[in-house]
Amino acid sequence: MIYKEIFMERAIQLAKNGLGFTSPNPMVGCVIERNGIVLSEGWHYKKGMYHAEFLAINNIKNEYLFLDSTLYVTLEPCVHFGETPPCVDLIIRKNIPRVVIGIQDPCDKVKGLGIQKLKKYGIEVIENVLINQCRILNKRFFTFYEKKRPYIILKWAQSDDGFIYSENKKDNWISGIHARQLNHKWRSEEDGILVGSKTVLNDNPKLNVRKWFGKNPIRIFFDKKLKISNTHFVLDGTQQTIVFTEKNKENQKNIEFIQISFEEKIINQILNFLHQKKILSLIVEGGKKTLENFIKENIWDECRIFTCDVILKSGLKAPKIGGIISKRMNLDKDQLIIKLSI
Numbered sequence: 001m002i003y004k005e006i007f008m009e010r011a012i013q014l015a016k017n018g019l020g021f022t023s024p025n026p027m028v029g030c031v032i033e034r035n036g037i038v039l040s041e042g043w044h045y046k047k048g049m050y051h052a053e054f055l056a057i058n059n060i061k062n063e064y065l066f067l068d069s070t071l072y073v074t075l076e077p078c079v080h081f082g083e084t085p086p087c088v089d090l091i092i093r094k095n096i097p098r099v100v101i102g103i104q105d106p107c108d109k110v111k112g113l114g115i116q117k118l119k120k121y122g123i124e125v126i127e128n129v130l131i132n133q134c135r136i137l138n139k140r141f142f143t144f145y146e147k148k149r150p151y152i153i154l155k156w157a158q159s160d161d162g163f164i165y166s167e168n169k170k171d172n173w174i175s176g177i178h179a180r181q182l183n184h185k186w187r188s189e190e191d192g193i194l195v196g197s198k199t200v201l202n203d204n205p206k207l208n209v210r211k212w213f214g215k216n217p218i219r220i221f222f223d224k225k226l227k228i229s230n231t232h233f234v235l236d237g238t239q240q241t242i243v244f245t246e247k248n249k250e251n252q253k254n255i256e257f258i259q260i261s262f263e264e265k266i267i268n269q270i271l272n273f274l275h276q277k278k279i280l281s282l283i284v285e286g287g288k289k290t291l292e293n294f295i296k297e298n299i300w301d302e303c304r305i306f307t308c309d310v311i312l313k314s315g316l317k318a319p320k321i322g323g324i325i326s327k328r329m330n331l332d333k334d335q336l337i338i339k340l341s342i
């Protein structure tokens with residue numbers, strides 16, 4: 001690994017601290033280096049809070065140190081006034097002579113303008129260092145701006161003989177406790193969690209984060225005829241919730257009822273709505289019909305399947321999905337496969 005990449009890799013590592021907290025902003029990490037020594041580090045840790053570059057720069061009190069320094073940042077610095085002032089202006093003001101950037105910002109307000117301004121002020125800009133890793137780091141953010149929809153993760157647990165549900169199994173749990181805990185970690189990382197109405201009616205899920213530390217995703221589900229009553233956890237108002245229905249219903253505390261047409265392509269309608277709401281990512285946790293809608297339309301990015309040490313013999317068959325396997329892992333007696341859409 002060459003010099004520049006070592007510091008960029010550290011910036012990526014720092015950026016990951018923001019996972020689950022920065023949306024709708026990207027995760028960003030920053031390192032300031034001088035003569036091979038790291039002078040300062042920062043990362044964007046929460047939406048509305050300081051940017052990574054600001055935090056790294058602000059740690060350095062002796063301005064003389066900037067003169068021969070290099071700033072490494074995973075994403076092009078911002079050039080516009082948002083919740084914080086532009087990072088590009090701060091870099092210029094501090095006379096930092098060199099900036100190494102992982103990847104250009106896809107959002108219209110920046111998209112190369114940050115790089116242009118740095119160059120205009122005589123700053124040496126080195127672009128695309130560890131570009132693939134920097135893109136994967138912000139896969140949700142890039143999908144949102146490039147495809148105009150959230151990053152979609154399909155997730156289910158299936159028995160060893162390929163069923164996701166059976167009346168033979170009373171408690172409905174297929175996976176083991178560590179797989180379930182990992183699933184709660186995943187929930188804390190995404191903006192929204194979506195399920196079908198049958199899953200709500202059969203399982204009465206809470207769709208929150210209990211076995212991990214982190215924020216709850218926005219609960220999202222279909223309820224065409226408004227059959228789901230207030231006795232279900234998803235309508236307890238303890239968490240921001242969106243219900244897609246054909247009925248007209250007034251919103252309640254923390255619950256939005258969104259009227260859509262069930263005659264037209266339902267997935268596109270909900271994704272457009274979620275895009276407008278700046279929801280960057282969605283984990284779809286079943287059931288079969290709901291998952292298959294995304295698979296049929298080929299609108300998904302990642303799929304996480306647990307195959308568990310249980311035999312159900314009959315019931316709902318797990319969905320079939322293509323894609324390429326990016327990871328295999330064993331968790332107790334459960335096997336996890338992660339697939340990426342092609």
Ligand SMILES: NC(=O)c1ccc[n+]([C@@H]2O[C@H](COP(=O)([O-])OP(=O)(O)OC[C@H]3O[C@@H](n4cnc5c(N)ncnc54)[C@H](OP(=O)(O)O)[C@@H]3O)[C@@H](O)[C@H]2O)c1
Pocket residue numbers: 155156157158163164165172174195196197198199200202203222223224225262266267285286287288289290291293316
């Ligand atoms: N093993 C696992 O990982 C896992 C995870 C989740 C659920 N499950 C199991 O899966 C079972 C439910 O699966 P399921 O396939 O029967 O039902 P589901 O996918 O939970 O819900 C299906 C219902 O959602 C609505 N819906 C979803 N997509 C729609 C679309 N594109 N267009 C219109 N309506 C749509 C429809 O509701 P309306 O009928 O109101 O129109 C449809 O009947 C549950 O019993 C649960 O235990 C297993």
